Amino acid sequence: QSLPKTHLKVTGGLSNLTAYQDYERPFWTKTIGEKSQGQVTAEIKGFNEMGMKGPELLRLLGSGVIEYGTATLSYFASDNPINEAIDLAGLATDVKTARTLTDAFQPVLAKTYGEGNKVKLLGISTYPAQVLFCNADIKGLGDIKGKKVRTSSRTQADFIEALGGTSVTMAFGDVVPAMQNKVVDCAITGSLSGYSAKWYEVATHLLALPVNWNQQVHAVNGATWSKYDPALQKFLQTEVDGLVNTIWDAAAKQTQQGYDCNTGAAACTLPVKGKMVLVTPSEQDKALLKQVSEQVVAKWAQRCSAACVNDFNTTIGKTLGVVAKK
Amino acid sequence: MSPLPHPYGPSLLGRSLALASTLSRAAVWAGAALTGASVLLVTYDVVVRRLFGHSLGGADELSGYAFAISVTWALAFTALERANVRIDVLYQYLPTRLAAVLDWLALASLGGFAACLGWYASDVLQTSWTANSTANTPLGTPLWIPQLLWLAGLFWFVLVLALMLLRASTALVTGDWETLRAVAGMKSAVEEAEEGAAEGERLVAAERA
Amino acid sequence: MGMIGVSLVLLLVLLGVCIPVGAALGLLGLILEPLYSSLPLARAMGEMAWGSSNEFLLVAIPLFVMLGEILLRAGFAQRMYEAMAKWLSWLPGGLMHANIGASTVFAATSGSSVATAATVGTVALPQIKRFGYNEPLFLGSIAAGGTLGILIPPSINLVIYGVLTNTSVPKLYLAGILPGILAALLFMAVIVAACLWRPAWGGEPVRASWRERFASLVHLLPPLAIFILVVGSIYAGLATPTEAAALGVVGALVLALAAGRVSWQMLREVAENTMRSTAMIMLIVIAAGFLNFVMSAIGLTDAITSSVAGLGWPPMAMLGAMVVFYVILGCFMETLSMMITTIPIVAPIMTALGFDPIWLGIVIIVLVETALITPPVGLNLFVVQSLRKSGSIQAVIVGALPFVLALFAVIALLALAPDLALWLPRIFG
Ligand code: NA
Numbered sequence: 019q020s021l022p023k024t025h026l027k028v029t030g031g032l033s034n035l036t037a038y039q040d041y042e043r044p045f046w047t048k049t050i051g052e053k054s055q056g057q058v059t060a061e062i063k064g065f066n067e068m069g070m071k072g073p074e075l076l077r078l079l080g081s082g083v084i085e086y087g088t089a090t091l092s093y094f095a096s097d098n099p100i101n102e103a104i105d106l107a108g109l110a111t112d113v114k115t116a117r118t119l120t121d122a123f124q125p126v127l128a129k130t131y132g133e134g135n136k137v138k139l140l141g142i143s144t145y146p147a148q149v150l151f152c153n154a155d156i157k158g159l160g161d162i163k164g165k166k167v168r169t170s171s172r173t174q175a176d177f178i179e180a181l182g183g184t185s186v187t188m189a190f191g192d193v194v195p196a197m198q199n200k201v202v203d204c205a206i207t208g209s210l211s212g213y214s215a216k217w218y219e220v221a222t223h224l225l226a227l228p229v230n231w232n233q234q235v236h237a238v239n240g241a242t243w244s245k246y247d248p249a250l251q252k253f254l255q256t257e258v259d260g261l262v263n264t265i266w267d268a269a270a271k272q273t274q275q276g277y278d279c280n281t282g283a284a285a286c287t288l289p290v291k292g293k294m295v296l297v298t299p300s301e302q303d304k305a306l307l308k309q310v311s312e313q314v315v316a317k318w319a320q321r322c323s324a325a326c327v328n329d330f331n332t333t334i335g336k337t338l339g340v341v342a343k344k
Numbered sequence: 345m346s347p348l349p350h351p352y353g354p355s356l357l358g359r360s361l362a363l364a365s366t367l368s369r370a371a372v373w374a375g376a377a378l379t380g381a382s383v384l385l386v387t388y389d390v391v392v393r394r395l396f397g398h399s400l401g402g403a404d405e406l407s408g409y410a411f412a413i414s415v416t417w418a419l420a421f422t423a424l425e426r427a428n429v430r431i432d433v434l435y436q437y438l439p440t441r442l443a444a445v446l447d448w449l450a451l452a453s454l455g456g457f458a459a460c461l462g463w464y465a466s467d468v469l470q471t472s473w474t475a476n477s478t479a480n481t482p483l484g485t486p487l488w489i490p491q492l493l494w495l496a497g498l499f500w501f502v503l504v505l506a507l508m509l510l511r512a513s514t515a516l517v518t519g520d521w522e523t524l525r526a527v528a529g530m531k532s533a534v535e536e537a538e539e540g541a542a543e544g545e546r547l548v549a550a551e552r553a
Numbered sequence: 554m555g556m557i558g559v560s561l562v563l564l565l566v567l568l569g570v571c572i573p574v575g576a577a578l579g580l581l582g583l584i585l586e587p588l589y590s591s592l593p594l595a596r597a598m599g600e601m602a603w604g605s606s607n608e609f610l611l612v613a614i615p616l617f618v619m620l621g622e623i624l625l626r627a628g629f630a631q632r633m634y635e636a637m638a639k640w641l642s643w644l645p646g647g648l649m650h651a652n653i654g655a656s657t658v659f660a661a662t663s664g665s666s667v668a669t670a671a672t673v674g675t676v677a678l679p680q681i682k683r684f685g686y687n688e689p690l691f692l693g694s695i696a697a698g699g700t701l702g703i704l705i706p707p708s709i710n711l712v713i714y715g716v717l718t719n720t721s722v723p724k725l726y727l728a729g730i731l732p733g734i735l736a737a738l739l740f741m742a743v744i745v746a747a748c749l750w751r752p753a754w755g756g757e758p759v760r761a762s763w764r765e766r767f768a769s770l771v772h773l774l775p776p777l778a779i780f781i782l783v784v785g786s787i788y789a790g791l792a793t794p795t796e797a798a799a800l801g802v803v804g805a806l807v808l809a810l811a812a813g814r815v816s817w818q819m820l821r822e823v824a825e826n827t828m829r830s831t832a833m834i835m836l837i838v839i840a841a842g843f844l845n846f847v848m849s850a851i852g853l854t855d856a857i858t859s860s861v862a863g864l865g866w867p868p869m870a871m872l873g874a875m876v877v878f879y880v881i882l883g884c885f886m887e888t889l890s891m892m893i894t895t896i897p898i899v900a901p902i903m904t905a906l907g908f909d910p911i912w913l914g915i916v917i918i919v920l921v922e923t924a925l926i927t928p929p930v931g932l933n934l935f936v937v938q939s940l941r942k943s944g945s946i947q948a949v950i951v952g953a954l955p956f957v958l959a960l961f962a963v964i965a966l967l968a969l970a971p972d973l974a975l976w977l978p979r980i981f982g
C-alpha cells in the first residue's frame with residue numbers, strides 16, 4: 019500500500035561535518051524519497067545553519083518549533099544529566115562497546131523524552147571517536163597529568179581532572195592557536211574533525227584511545243509523530259534505523275581514517291597527510307583508564323537522580339560491570 | 345555626557361517615568377560593573393594560566409552570563425535615551441503631527457517586540473527551573489540564576505517601554521508634541537549639535553588641563 | 554508575489570515607517586511565521602536570544618568598546634589621532650585621512666569593526682564642526698575605516714570563517730593583512746578624489762611641520778603599548794581575542810591611572826557609553842538571529858541562495874553572482890548571522906569551482922565589510938550614528954557609498970591578483 023503524501027522539515031546536525039554531508043543530508047533529501055516512491059519528501063538544514071547553538075534543540079523539539087531534529091546528546095546534559103549516561107568519558111573505548119551501551123540505554127532515554135508525549139526518540143547514531151590531540155610528547159594516558167587540556171563537556175572535564183590534568187574550556191576555533199602557543203597542551207575532539215580543522219598542523223601526538231563518542235540523537239516532535247498513519251511511522255522508523263546503522267558502521271572506519279590521515283599513514287585516502295605521532299594505548303593505559311572512568315561515573319552519579327543512577331546500573335553498569343553509587 | 349532628565353511632566357506618570365529613568369541609569373552602572381568584573385576575571389584567568397599553568401575554569405562561561413545580563417539591564421536606558429537606531433529616510437520630510445504618530449508607532453512596535461521577547465524568554469527560565477538545568481561545563485552553573493537576572497532586565501525594559509508608551513499616548517491625545525518628542529522622538533539635529541559640541545569641548549579642555 | 558518579494562516589501566515598509574531596526578527585524582520574523590510556516594517558530598525567540606546573548610565571542614564587543622572609551626577619556630586616542638593627523642592631513646581631505654589611518658592602526662588592535670568605528674569615531678566626530686568638513690563624507694570615512702577592523706588581524710569574523718570552512722585561522726590572519734592595507738589606501742584615494750573634485754569638502758587645511766610630526770610620534774607610544782598587549786598576546790598565544798580585549802581594557806585603565814585621568818565621572822561616562830552602544834547593537838543581533846532562524850525555517854534563505862547556486866555559470870560569473878548575492882543580502886542582514894547562514898552553502902560551491910578557500914575567505918570578509926556600510930542594515934553606519942547620538946542616519950549612509958565602491962575595487966583586485974591575499978600565507982605558512 020502507498021504511504022500518505024508527507025513533507026518533513028528536518029533540522030540536522032552540524033552541517034560542516036561528514037556525518038551530516040555524507041549520511042544525514044542524502045538520507046533525508048534522497049533515500050527517503052526513493053524508498054517511498056516519492057510519497058515522503060524532506061528538506062534539511064543543519065542546526066548551525068539556522069543560527070542555533072545546539073542545547074536548545076531538544077526544548078524546541080518538545081515545543082514543536084522543530085519537527086525533526088538531530089543533535090549531540092551531550093548538549094542536552096544541561097537539562098538532564100541522564101543524557102550523559104551513554105557517553106561518560108572512558109567507558110567505551112571501541113565503537114562496538116559504544117554501540118552496545120547505546121542500545122542498552124536507548125529505552126531509558128526514549129522513555130525520558132517521551133514523557134508528556136513531547137519528543138519521540140527515533141534513534142541514536144554517533145560521530146567518530148573523540149580523541150586526545152597533543153602538542154606535547156606524550157607516551158600514554160598517564161602523561162596527561164599536569165597538562166592543560168581543552169574539553170567540550172563536563173564528563174570530558176571530569177576525565178581530565180581525574181587524570182591529574184587541568185581542563186580548559188574554549189571555542190573550537192580557538193584551539194589551533196591555543197595549542198600552537200601552548201595555552202593548552204592537548205585538546206579533545208573527533209579524530210576526523212580534528213583532521214578537518216587541521217589540528218595536525220599544530221599538534222604532534224595523537225592518542226589512539228577513544229575518550230568518548232558524542233552520540234547523536236535523532237528525534238521527532240511527539241505530537242507530529244502521533245498524528246501519523248501507522249504505516250508511515252513504521253516506514254520512517256525502519257529507514258531511520260537503517261541510517262543509524264550506516265552511521266555506526268562508518269564511525270569505526272572514520273575513526274581509523276582520522277588516525278591514518280592525522281599521522282600520515284599509507285592507508286589515508288584523503289589528499290593531505292598530517293605528520294602526527296600515533297600513540298597506541300598500552301596495557302598500563304587501559305588499567306589507568308578503568309580506574310579513571312570509575313571516578314568519572316561516580317562524579318556523574320552525584321549530579322543525576324537516584325532513578326537515573328538505577329537505570330544506569332541495570333543497563334550500562336550491568337554490561338560493563340561498573341556500579342554507579344549515589 | 346548624558347543629558348539632564350527628560351521633561352516628562354509633573355503628572356504621576358511623568359514622575360514615575362523620571363524615577364524609571366534614574367533606576368535605568370543605575371541598572372546600566374550595575375551592568376557596566378558586571379562587565380568590569382568580567383574583565384578582571386578573564387584577565388586574572390589569562391595571567392594565572394600563563395604564570396602558574398592552571399586555569400580557574402569558567403571565566404568564559406561566567407563572563408558570557410555577565411554579558412547577557414548587562415545587555416538586558418542596559419536596554420531600558422537605551423530606550424529612554426532614544427538611542428535605538430531608526431531609519432529616517434522619510435521621517436525628516438514629514439509634518440510634525442505625522443512624525444509624532446510615527447514616533448508613537450516606533451515606540452509601540454519596540455514595546456510589542458520587547459514584550460514578545462520577554463514572553464518567550466520567560467519560557468526559557470521556566471524550562472530551566474523545572475528541569476533544574478545546569479550548564480554542561482565544569483562549573484555546572486544552575487542556569488536559572490543567570491537566566492533570572494537576564495529576564496529581569498528584559499521585564500524592566502518592557503515595563504519602562506510601557507510607561508513611555510503611556511506617557512507618549514497621553515501626549516499624543518492632548519497634542520503635547522514637545523513631551524511626545526522628549527519621550528519617543530528621534531533626536532533632533534539641534535540636540536545632536538549641542539551634545540556633540542559639549543562633549544568635544546569638554547574632552548579637549550580635559551586634555552589641555 | 555513570491556516569498557522573497559513579500560519579505561523584502563515587508564522589511565522596507567517596517568523600516569520605512571521608522572520602526573527601530575531591532576524591532577523591525579524581530580517583527581518581520583513574527584509576521585513571516587504565520588505567512589509561511591505551520592510550525593510555532595516564534596517560540597524559538599527566547600532560546601535564540603539566550604543562545605546569542607551569552608556567547609563568549611560576543612563578549613569582545615563591550616570589551617573593545619570599553620577599551621576605546623577608556624583610551625579616549627585617558628586622552629591617548631585623541632593624541633594618537635592628532636599624531637596621525639599631523640602625518641596624513643596634508644593630503645586633500647585633511648583629517649579624513651587621519652580617520653582612515655587611525656582606523657588602520659586600531660584595526661590591528663581590535664577584532665571587531667564595530668569597536669574600530671566606535672573608537673576612531675568618538676575621537677574624530679567633534680572635528681567635523683571644528684574644521685568645517687563635508688559631514689556625510691567625513692562620517693562615511695569613519696564608518697568605512699571601521700570595517701578594516703575585521704580584515705586586518707585580529708578578526709573575530711575571520712575566526713568564524715575558519716571554523717565554518719575548516720580553514721587555518723593563522724593563515725587567514727596573514728592573508729588579511731595586505732588586502733587590509735590596500736583597502737585603507739583605496740579609501741584614502743576616494744577621499745583625495747572627492748576633495749580634488751569638491752575642494753570645499755576637505756574643510757580648513759591642517760598643517761604640521763616635520764618637527765611637529767616627529768614630536769607627535771611619542772603620542773603613538775600608548776596605543777603601541779596597547780597594540781603589543783592586545784595583538785601580541787594573541788600572536789604569542791597568550792590569549793583568545795576576547796581575553797586579549799580584557800587585557801587591553803586593563804592595560805588602558807592602567808595607562809589612564811598613570812596619566813591621572815581616572816575619576817568617578819570618567820568611569821560613569823565609560824560605563825554609560827559602553828553599555829548603551831552594546832545594548833543597542835545586541836538588540837539588533839538578537840532580533841536578526843531570530844529573523845535568520847525564521848528565514849531558514851520557512852525556506853527563504855534557501856530560496857535566496859538557490860537562485861545563486863542554481864545558475865551553473867563559469868567560475869568568474871559565479872564569483873560575480875556571489876558578490877551580487879552578498880551585496881544584496883548584506884543590505885538587510887546582520888553580518889554574523891549572514892556569515893553563519895551562508896558560508897556553509899556558498900564556500901563549498903565556490904571552492905568546488907577552484908577558488909582557494911583562504912582567498913575566498915578574504916573576499917567574503919571584504920563583502921562583509923561592504924555589508925557593514927550598506928543601508929538599511931549596516932552595523933557600522935549604526936555605530937557612527939549612535940556615536941552622534943542623533944541627527945539623520947542618511948548623512949552616514951550617503952557618505953559611506955563612495956567607500957563601498959572602493960571595497961568593490963578591492964574585490965576586483967583580489968580577483969585579478971589572488972596573490973594579494975595568498976602571498977603572505979605562502980611565504981610564512
Ligand atoms: Na582587526
Ligand code: NA
Nearest residue numbers: 883924927930
Ligand atoms: Na548592510
